[in-house]
Amino acid sequence: MDRARADTVRERDVTGTRGRRYVNDVLALVVLPLPLLLAAFAAGGGGGAGGGGPRRWFGGGRGESQRAEAQAAKDAAAAAFYELDTAQRGLRISIETITAVDGSPAALRAADDFAALGRRIDEVSHGYITAVDTYDLDRVDLEASAAVRARTELNRAKDELNRVKGELDRFEQQLAPLLEKAETQLARLAPAVERARAALLAASNALDSVRASGLRADDLAARLASLAPELTKLNQGAGRHGVPETLQRADRVLREAEAVRAEAERLPERAAETDRRLVSLRTRAQALANRASSVEPVLSELRRRFSAACWQDLQPVPAQAERNVGQAEDKLKEAGQARDEQRWADATALLATVRALLNATDEAVSAAGDRLQRLNAVSKDPQQEIERTRFAIRDAQRLAMAGRHTPDPRHARPLDDAVGRLDRAIDGLEGRHPDYWHFLTETEAVRAAVARVVELIREERGGGRGAH
Template identity: 80%
Template structure:
């Protein structure tokens, strides 16, 4: 019985352009699982080919062939062995190519880098080389019928030569394929890592959306509105649709990025929803606290005018002139704060939480400013009373700061650094001039206090500079 070798373009040939196994496309889930699936499928498809190539030699005879002894049968056996070896090489190459195709599909689905695109192009070129040697092998099989009864020794020897050559070419192509596969390691590892992250990331996004929805329902059930949070959650619905459509439609990197972003945004909505009752209570507390503070400042602002009267009576104009506008400004600030408090209360009642928070921040800033200006009048009077009673305490305090800085500047030196000595010498002179302003019938105590404070600030800067330079030197 004569077996006809498969034709090069026959769909029954594994690796031929129309063969189902060559055209098969396997969904990429995990690279390892995909390879196993392909290998199992390939074994079922390709084994009949090996059987077609090998079985005729094994079962020919049995009354169907006339056996001739001698050289012809020896050559026939060698040719058949070469044919079997070539068939095995073809199957091994085809199997390796299919495994590699799964790897390339994995990389293509995940990686759009230049290296990945180059690998895909190189694989296509290698595929053309494999198709070429596969075609040569099939031609060699087609050209020689080793089951012919009248097969001559020379024809068998020629068949063996061509089949051996075809096997060598298949082996060379297999080695090229192996080298190419080895070089794909980094790209494949990166792709498989992303694939391994994909399913958990999508699941986290889905669970995050579910948790956010549940938290929002719980808040609304307690009587609080959360329209802004509901709008943010609704905006994620199209993203969930794309996640459900899968990476096959939208790409693995894009789907992975989308899943991580959806998970982050859903988590933010959940956290804000769960904190909303606490936020409402906090706003209520701030409303009460700031309202009480505004009332207290109204009382304190009314006490500024008597303080100013005493300042005017006992000290020069320069000591109190900058405080003249404090009572009017304090009253205006308190009125503005009370107005904003009413607006904040309305926003809270309507559960416009961002508006309520912003208005309360404005109220706090107004009251802080008022508190500082009202306190400034009382502080000024206390300072002036103290320096009028005993200016020497302020003088000694400032001189001590200068002397301490001078000792530091001279530490470990025979002469001070001019960068340090000059501002310290100027500070000594400035202090003496400030002391001179205390002489006369109407001393300007406030000028004296501002001057001594300025001297101490200058000295402090010099000390900080010396310590920074010496610290850097070590």
């Protein structure tokens, strides 16, 4: 609507219309010549004679009553207009809040609906302003019929204003969830930006402290510097970049700055841990180099006392151990250089490679000694391994028969297979050069198969599915 005109009308109508009319009447009386002034008071007080005489301004009568009713209708319409205008102004702020934060279809629809309501408000406001401008209720010569028309049109304008005000109130109620969501985001905005700034400051201070201790932390400095454009956008504010994007940016800056700060604070400890691992792995590599030299005598004894099947897979161990230890030592040198250059990620990766090489070497060297020990034991007394395996089978068979007259075929069949497999392994010990290693791997495999059956039985009975 024409705001300047509407405000002027509202001010004119709401504040003191009756008072101004009274002042005008008094001024009219004051400027009259004295004889006319006396006549006017005589007409007002004495009622006059014969229907003639001057017009009555302050007396009763139907004309004055119609004027008063029209003025009352005008005052009521002005109040309705003021209420509608105030509600529209407040709701416009709510819509602007929503659209600044929310770009969802629901928010866009709300903005369109408000614009449509605004056009209807303009229409009824125009009708009210036209009615006010058409009739000057302060005129002393206003006809009673004009006062009646004024009252009718002003009442109609008031009803229209109240009707649209009701629509505006219902729209405001429907808008409440969107407004609450938008206000929540706006309430988060300032604290989120402040937290992001504080996190950046804390990261910068932590980085300065680390550098003062002699650590460069170049990668952390680069990561922190990359956040500078984001800080610039945060400082430019949500008015330029939008509330949702600013909130997301603040959260992202907060996470990245806190990560930089945490890594900077851990950097001295990380440097110390890298130094400890370098020393430890160098010592371990030297020890493994010494142990690897003992593999060849072990292989020699295995070749002398047992069949080829018992030691052929261990033949590459000495060369593999020497090669692994050599590679580990080379990687340790690279890791030491990376540590000196404070390339912490590279140093960590190289040390992990060294550990893997030494672990593989340790397992291979240990396997040769363990093989000789186990073959010595079984060659002297294979019966101990046989009884151990038979006990496992019998224990599983008892469990399979517990509470049953006949075993479940799903359990009985693999247990019967285990018995046959053990018997064949025992038969393989006959002869001049038995394959003790095959015997040991077979008994281990039998016990593993039996353990799976036991686990299956316990799972079924634990779940209440055991048959009787």
